[in-house]
Amino acid sequence: MTKIYAIYGASGCGRSLMPVAREHLTRLGIQSRIYFIDDRLTEVTELNGHPAVNYHMFKALPYTNKFVLIAIANSQIREKIAHRLENDGVHLWSVQANNTIIMDHVDMAEGAALSPFVTITSNIKIGKCFHANLYSYVEHDCVIGDYVTFAPSVKCNGNIHIEDHAYIGTGAVIKQGTPDKPLVIGKGAIVGMGAVVTKSVPPGVTVVGNPARILEKR
Ligand code: UDP
Numbered sequence: 001m002t003k004i005y006a007i008y009g010a011s012g013c014g015r016s017l018m019p020v021a022r023e024h025l026t027r028l029g030i031q032s033r034i035y036f037i038d039d040r041l042t043e044v045t046e047l048n049g050h051p052a053v054n055y056h057m058f059k060a061l062p063y064t065n066k067f068v069l070i071a072i073a074n075s076q077i078r079e080k081i082a083h084r085l086e087n088d089g090v091h092l093w094s095v096q097a098n099n100t101i102i103m104d105h106v107d108m109a110e111g112a113a114l115s116p117f118v119t120i121t122s123n124i125k126i127g128k129c130f131h132a133n134l135y136s137y138v139e140h141d142c143v144i145g146d147y148v149t150f151a152p153s154v155k156c157n158g159n160i161h162i163e164d165h166a167y168i169g170t171g172a173v174i175k176q177g178t179p180d181k182p183l184v185i186g187k188g189a190i191v192g193m194g195a196v197v198t199k200s201v202p203p204g205v206t207v208v209g210n211p212a213r214i215l216e217k218r
Helices: 012-027 055-060 075-087
Strands: 003-008 034-037 045-047 050-053 065-070 106-108 124-126 160-162 183-185 206-208
Touching: 003 012, 012 034, 034 055, 050 055, 065 075
Parallel strands: 003 034, 003 065, 034 050, 106 124, 160 183
Antiparallel strands: 045 050
Protein backbone atom coordinates (compact mmCIF):
# COMPACT_ATOMS: atom_id res chain seq x y z
CA MET A 1 0.00 0.00 0.00
CA THR A 2 1.22 3.48 -0.71
CA LYS A 3 -0.23 6.60 0.88
CA ILE A 4 -2.27 7.27 4.00
CA TYR A 5 -3.39 10.50 5.64
CA ALA A 6 -4.06 11.44 9.27
CA ILE A 7 -5.01 14.26 11.58
CA TYR A 8 -2.94 14.27 14.78
CA GLY A 9 -5.13 15.37 17.71
CA ALA A 10 -8.74 14.26 18.14
CA SER A 11 -9.93 17.04 20.41
CA GLY A 12 -11.58 20.32 19.32
CA CYS A 13 -8.97 21.42 16.82
CA GLY A 14 -8.64 17.99 15.19
CA ARG A 15 -12.37 17.36 14.91
CA SER A 16 -12.86 20.80 13.33
CA LEU A 17 -10.08 20.26 10.82
CA MET A 18 -11.09 16.73 9.75
CA PRO A 19 -13.87 17.98 7.40
CA VAL A 20 -11.35 20.45 5.93
CA ALA A 21 -8.92 17.59 5.35
CA ARG A 22 -11.69 15.51 3.73
CA GLU A 23 -12.64 18.26 1.29
CA HIS A 24 -8.94 18.88 0.61
CA LEU A 25 -8.46 15.28 -0.57
CA THR A 26 -11.72 15.32 -2.53
CA ARG A 27 -10.62 18.51 -4.32
CA LEU A 28 -7.40 16.76 -5.33
CA GLY A 29 -9.33 13.71 -6.52
CA ILE A 30 -7.69 11.47 -3.92
CA GLN A 31 -9.79 8.70 -2.47
CA SER A 32 -8.29 7.69 0.85
CA ARG A 33 -9.30 7.14 4.41
CA ILE A 34 -8.13 9.72 6.92
CA TYR A 35 -7.19 8.51 10.38
CA PHE A 36 -7.29 10.40 13.65
CA ILE A 37 -4.18 9.97 15.78
CA ASP A 38 -4.48 10.66 19.50
CA ASP A 39 -2.15 9.38 22.18
CA ARG A 40 -4.97 9.19 24.69
CA LEU A 41 -6.33 6.19 22.81
CA THR A 42 -5.41 2.70 23.94
CA GLU A 43 -7.22 0.80 21.19
CA VAL A 44 -8.51 1.33 17.68
CA THR A 45 -11.77 3.20 17.83
CA GLU A 46 -14.05 5.24 15.57
CA LEU A 47 -14.58 9.00 15.76
CA ASN A 48 -16.91 11.01 13.52
CA GLY A 49 -16.80 8.22 10.96
CA HIS A 50 -12.99 7.94 10.93
CA PRO A 51 -10.69 5.29 12.40
CA ALA A 52 -8.81 6.64 15.43
CA VAL A 53 -5.55 5.21 16.76
CA ASN A 54 -2.59 6.24 18.87
CA TYR A 55 0.74 7.12 17.26
CA HIS A 56 2.31 3.71 17.85
CA MET A 57 -0.59 2.04 16.06
CA PHE A 58 -0.40 4.56 13.22
CA LYS A 59 3.32 3.95 12.82
CA ALA A 60 2.64 0.23 12.49
CA LEU A 61 0.20 0.69 9.58
CA PRO A 62 1.62 -0.79 6.37
CA TYR A 63 1.85 2.33 4.18
CA THR A 64 4.98 3.66 2.49
CA ASN A 65 4.04 7.34 2.59
CA LYS A 66 2.28 8.79 5.59
CA PHE A 67 0.97 12.38 5.64
CA VAL A 68 -0.03 13.93 8.96
CA LEU A 69 -1.62 17.29 9.76
CA ILE A 70 -0.90 18.24 13.37
CA ALA A 71 -4.21 19.68 14.57
CA ILE A 72 -3.29 20.74 18.09
CA ALA A 73 -3.57 24.42 19.03
CA ASN A 74 -0.64 24.38 21.50
CA SER A 75 2.33 25.33 19.35
CA GLN A 76 4.95 23.76 21.63
CA ILE A 77 3.19 20.41 21.30
CA ARG A 78 2.95 20.94 17.53
CA GLU A 79 6.71 21.45 17.36
CA LYS A 80 7.47 18.40 19.51
CA ILE A 81 5.21 16.20 17.37
CA ALA A 82 6.57 17.67 14.12
CA HIS A 83 10.11 16.65 15.13
CA ARG A 84 8.91 13.17 16.03
CA LEU A 85 7.16 12.78 12.67
CA GLU A 86 10.18 14.06 10.75
CA ASN A 87 12.49 11.66 12.59
CA ASP A 88 10.14 8.81 11.69
CA GLY A 89 10.00 9.78 8.00
CA VAL A 90 6.35 10.86 8.21
CA HIS A 91 5.46 13.86 6.02
CA LEU A 92 3.89 17.00 7.48
CA TRP A 93 0.61 17.50 5.63
CA SER A 94 -1.01 20.87 4.79
CA VAL A 95 -4.74 21.22 4.23
CA GLN A 96 -6.95 24.08 3.17
CA ALA A 97 -10.69 24.52 2.76
CA ASN A 98 -12.28 24.83 -0.68
CA ASN A 99 -13.04 28.49 -0.02
CA THR A 100 -9.62 29.40 1.36
CA ILE A 101 -8.12 32.09 -0.88
CA ILE A 102 -4.40 32.22 -1.57
CA MET A 103 -3.24 35.03 -3.86
CA ASP A 104 0.20 35.64 -5.46
CA HIS A 105 3.67 34.63 -4.30
CA VAL A 106 2.76 32.97 -1.05
CA ASP A 107 5.64 30.86 0.23
CA MET A 108 4.21 28.57 2.88
CA ALA A 109 6.10 25.78 4.63
CA GLU A 110 4.60 22.35 5.27
CA GLY A 111 2.05 21.46 7.92
CA ALA A 112 -0.38 24.38 7.52
CA ALA A 113 -4.05 24.20 8.48
CA LEU A 114 -6.10 26.83 6.65
CA SER A 115 -9.71 26.73 7.78
CA PRO A 116 -12.81 27.85 5.86
CA PHE A 117 -12.95 31.53 4.84
CA VAL A 118 -9.23 32.16 5.43
CA THR A 119 -7.58 34.59 2.99
CA ILE A 120 -3.84 34.86 2.43
CA THR A 121 -3.13 37.73 0.04
CA SER A 122 0.11 38.38 -1.89
CA ASN A 123 3.88 38.34 -1.27
CA ILE A 124 3.73 36.52 2.03
CA LYS A 125 6.11 34.07 3.69
CA ILE A 126 4.81 31.62 6.29
CA GLY A 127 6.73 29.05 8.36
CA LYS A 128 5.97 25.50 9.43
CA CYS A 129 2.70 24.23 10.90
CA PHE A 130 0.80 27.52 10.68
CA HIS A 131 -2.78 27.41 11.92
CA ALA A 132 -5.19 29.99 10.53
CA ASN A 133 -8.60 29.39 12.00
CA LEU A 134 -12.00 30.39 10.52
CA TYR A 135 -12.24 33.79 8.79
CA SER A 136 -8.67 34.90 9.57
CA TYR A 137 -6.72 36.84 6.99
CA VAL A 138 -3.08 37.69 6.31
CA GLU A 139 -2.50 40.79 4.18
CA HIS A 140 0.37 41.64 1.78
CA ASP A 141 4.07 41.52 2.68
CA CYS A 142 3.70 39.72 6.00
CA VAL A 143 6.36 37.34 7.28
CA ILE A 144 5.11 34.67 9.67
CA GLY A 145 7.45 32.31 11.54
CA ASP A 146 7.14 28.66 12.52
CA TYR A 147 4.33 27.24 14.69
CA VAL A 148 2.26 30.43 14.70
CA THR A 149 -1.41 30.10 15.64
CA PHE A 150 -4.32 32.31 14.63
CA ALA A 151 -7.63 31.80 16.44
CA PRO A 152 -10.75 32.65 14.35
CA SER A 153 -11.16 36.08 12.71
CA VAL A 154 -7.63 37.39 13.18
CA LYS A 155 -7.06 40.48 11.07
CA CYS A 156 -3.38 40.57 10.23
CA ASN A 157 -2.82 43.62 8.03
CA GLY A 158 0.06 44.39 5.64
CA ASN A 159 3.78 44.51 6.52
CA ILE A 160 3.51 42.66 9.81
CA HIS A 161 6.16 40.20 11.01
CA ILE A 162 5.03 37.51 13.43
CA GLU A 163 7.77 35.47 15.05
CA ASP A 164 7.79 31.76 15.93
CA HIS A 165 5.22 30.37 18.37
CA ALA A 166 3.18 33.57 18.67
CA TYR A 167 -0.53 33.05 19.41
CA ILE A 168 -3.11 35.56 18.16
CA GLY A 169 -6.51 35.37 19.87
CA THR A 170 -9.97 35.49 18.33
CA GLY A 171 -10.89 38.73 16.61
CA ALA A 172 -7.58 40.47 17.26
CA VAL A 173 -6.75 43.30 14.87
CA ILE A 174 -3.11 44.07 14.14
CA LYS A 175 -2.27 47.44 12.61
CA GLN A 176 -0.31 47.44 9.40
CA GLY A 177 3.40 48.23 9.41
CA THR A 178 5.40 49.78 6.58
CA PRO A 179 7.99 48.20 4.30
CA ASP A 180 10.79 50.03 6.21
CA LYS A 181 9.31 49.43 9.63
CA PRO A 182 7.12 46.35 9.86
CA LEU A 183 5.04 45.91 12.99
CA VAL A 184 6.62 42.94 14.84
CA ILE A 185 4.88 40.45 17.11
CA GLY A 186 7.75 38.88 19.06
CA LYS A 187 8.55 35.22 19.51
CA GLY A 188 6.07 33.41 21.73
CA ALA A 189 3.96 36.52 22.36
CA ILE A 190 0.24 36.14 23.03
CA VAL A 191 -2.28 38.63 21.67
CA GLY A 192 -5.52 38.42 23.64
CA MET A 193 -8.91 38.04 21.97
CA GLY A 194 -10.29 41.27 20.58
CA ALA A 195 -7.02 43.15 21.12
CA VAL A 196 -6.25 46.07 18.84
CA VAL A 197 -2.49 45.98 18.36
CA THR A 198 -1.16 49.38 17.28
CA LYS A 199 2.59 48.90 17.87
CA SER A 200 5.16 46.12 18.00
CA VAL A 201 4.86 43.53 20.77
CA PRO A 202 8.03 42.25 22.51
CA PRO A 203 8.80 38.51 22.61
CA GLY A 204 7.12 36.42 25.30
CA VAL A 205 4.60 38.96 26.60
CA THR A 206 0.80 38.93 26.57
CA VAL A 207 -1.03 41.99 25.28
CA VAL A 208 -4.73 42.74 25.70
CA GLY A 209 -7.24 45.52 25.07
CA ASN A 210 -7.65 48.51 22.79
CA PRO A 211 -5.06 49.82 22.28
CA ALA A 212 -3.28 46.61 23.27
CA ARG A 213 -1.07 46.88 26.35
CA ILE A 214 1.22 44.41 28.07
CA LEU A 215 -0.56 42.39 30.72
CA GLU A 216 1.77 42.47 33.74
CA LYS A 217 2.22 39.17 35.56
CA ARG A 218 0.93 39.36 39.13
N1 UDP B 1 -2.27 14.89 22.12
C1 UDP B 1 -1.65 13.76 21.63
N2 UDP B 1 -0.29 13.63 21.79
C2 UDP B 1 0.48 14.55 22.41
C3 UDP B 1 -0.16 15.73 22.92
C4 UDP B 1 -1.54 15.88 22.73
O1 UDP B 1 -2.31 12.89 21.07
O2 UDP B 1 1.70 14.36 22.52
C5 UDP B 1 -3.73 15.05 21.96
C6 UDP B 1 -4.46 15.08 23.28
O3 UDP B 1 -4.71 13.75 23.75
C7 UDP B 1 -5.74 15.84 22.94
C8 UDP B 1 -5.29 16.75 21.78
O4 UDP B 1 -4.02 16.29 21.36
O5 UDP B 1 -6.76 14.99 22.50
C9 UDP B 1 -5.15 18.20 22.21
O6 UDP B 1 -6.39 18.66 22.52
P1 UDP B 1 -6.75 19.93 23.40
O7 UDP B 1 -8.14 19.75 23.87
O8 UDP B 1 -5.67 20.19 24.40
O9 UDP B 1 -6.71 21.17 22.42
P2 UDP B 1 -7.06 21.51 20.90
O10 UDP B 1 -5.71 21.67 20.31
O11 UDP B 1 -7.86 20.45 20.24
O12 UDP B 1 -7.76 22.79 20.99
